[in-house]
Amino acid sequence: MNKQAEYVLRTVEERGIRFIRLWFTDVQGFLKSVSISPAELEVAFEEGMTFDGSAIDGYARIQEADMLARPDASTFGVLPWRTEQQVARMFCDIATPDGEPFSGDPRIVLKRNLGRASEMGYTFYAAPELEFFYFRDSGPEPEVLDHGGYFDLTPLDVAQDYRRDTINALEQMGIPIEHSHHEVAPSQHEIIARYTDALTMADTIMTSRLTVKEVALKHGIYATFMPKPLENHDGSGMHLHLSLFEDDVNAFHEPGTPGGLSKIGQAFIAGLLRHAAEVTAVTNQWVNSYKRLVSGFDAPIWISWARNNQSALVRVPTVKKGKPSSVRVEYRAADAACNPYLTLSVLLAAGLAGIREGYELPPEIAANLHQMTPAERAAAGARRLPETLSEALDIMEKSELVAEALGEHVFDWFLRNKRAEWDRYQQHVSRFELESYLPVL
Numbered sequence: 001m002n003k004q005a006e007y008v009l010r011t012v013e014e015r016g017i018r019f020i021r022l023w024f025t026d027v028q029g030f031l032k033s034v035s036i037s038p039a040e041l042e043v044a045f046e047e048g049m050t051f052d053g054s055a056i057d058g059y060a061r062i063q064e065a066d067m068l069a070r071p072d073a074s075t076f077g078v079l080p081w082r083t084e085q086q087v088a089r090m091f092c093d094i095a096t097p098d099g100e101p102f103s104g105d106p107r108i109v110l111k112r113n114l115g116r117a118s119e120m121g122y123t124f125y126a127a128p129e130l131e132f133f134y135f136r137d138s139g140p141e142p143e144v145l146d147h148g149g150y151f152d153l154t155p156l157d158v159a160q161d162y163r164r165d166t167i168n169a170l171e172q173m174g175i176p177i178e179h180s181h182h183e184v185a186p187s188q189h190e191i192i193a194r195y196t197d198a199l200t201m202a203d204t205i206m207t208s209r210l211t212v213k214e215v216a217l218k219h220g221i222y223a224t225f226m227p228k229p230l231e232n233h234d235g236s237g238m239h240l241h242l243s244l245f246e247d248d249v250n251a252f253h254e255p256g257t258p259g260g261l262s263k264i265g266q267a268f269i270a271g272l273l274r275h276a277a278e279v280t281a282v283t284n285q286w287v288n289s290y291k292r293l294v295s296g297f298d299a300p301i302w303i304s305w306a307r308n309n310q311s312a313l314v315r316v317p318t319v320k321k322g323k324p325s326s327v328r329v330e331y332r333a334a335d336a337a338c339n340p341y342l343t344l345s346v347l348l349a350a351g352l353a354g355i356r357e358g359y360e361l362p363p364e365i366a367a368n369l370h371q372m373t374p375a376e377r378a379a380a381g382a383r384r385l386p387e388t389l390s391e392a393l394d395i396m397e398k399s400e401l402v403a404e405a406l407g408e409h410v411f412d413w414f415l416r417n418k419r420a421e422w423d424r425y426q427q428h429v430s431r432f433e434l435e436s437y438l439p440v441l
Helices: 003-015 038-047 106-119 160-172 198-218 263-274 276-283 340-357 374-380 389-397 400-427 431-437
Strands: 019-025 031-036 049-052 066-071 087-095 123-135 177-182 188-193 222-224 238-246 302-306 312-315 329-331
Touching: 003 038, 019 038, 019 066, 019 106, 031 038, 031 049, 031 198, 038 049, 038 066, 087 106, 087 198, 106 123, 106 198, 106 340, 106 400, 123 198, 123 340, 160 177, 160 188, 160 198, 188 198, 198 222, 198 340, 238 263, 238 340, 263 276, 263 302, 263 312, 263 329, 263 340, 276 340, 276 389, 276 400, 340 400, 389 400
Parallel strands: 019 087, 302 312
Antiparallel strands: 019 031, 049 066, 066 087, 123 188, 123 222, 123 238, 177 188, 238 329, 312 329
């Protein structure tokens, strides 16, 4: 047993922790949990905890049901919203009964892609801008709590206490938060976690989404990461700030270049652009995701890059003077409801392909893409992201890069599951259709 596991066992005993929740994620990105007592913890570390994988979306078939959840001691944390008794959690890696990593586990998928980056000499870092809405409840008629806008404070931003409690809870769990604020749409908010390695960040995103929801429930309201809950307002994205490091050196930084961006950084961006359409079904995996990716709002819909252009898909943010470690690229299409393990996997795979194959970075498009004519966009080489989940799946299905990044198990299951979601959507008769057509046809 390693030292981290011994520390967890000692902490559980000293603090009188009553239950330990073992967390893992299904292929759709929903958090799963099994609760064990302290008496079972040592066995969990040494042998893993057996569960029925056939009951988890994207896991095993019925005839191959048994799975093992192996807790990662480095992810141990006490849940601060459980005040009536001490409850802790750890993320798990899923293994087959013979101890092999399970190819259907999204965390294993990300670890595999991080291993490929490591073979090239890189460590992958990420930081998300996590956007979400507060509503009165989870009913089908969303009722906002305020009519504030970007960076608004009281009295328009009535939810700052909810954000503060959420940040306090996250920081008690060892998750540092850079800042938070009211976003553009009514009742919309954003929390930005400090950048860290991609595996820790994927765990952090899962923890943050649950924490936001738990704190909201304690205040008698509802929080949602649905990409587009309000028809006439901006949706919730998850801009991802990405960088590669070689040991302690930022591989995206090169002194004397525009924006300090190195040739490695340029090739990484070129990879993101070339494979953007292929990865969109993963970064934007819901039917509703494509209601956010439309013109007239802040979400990017054209495949392009720029240094200081909010309409670009990939942006190179301005770096603070004397901070070369902060050179990064920002991928702006992903939404807050994606599976972070799979999303970071495909974005890393795309960027590494650019580096490995020496992709050439196309010219920057500094103009507002939403205001350009179709002819101007075509001349600039700005292609459109997929407009529907169905279109995104068609493109993904032909992608060798996504198939390799996700692995056969997840790739095939993801396509089947999302095709079924699209089929259900196709059969749905919406209020728009009833209001538009029923009175006149």
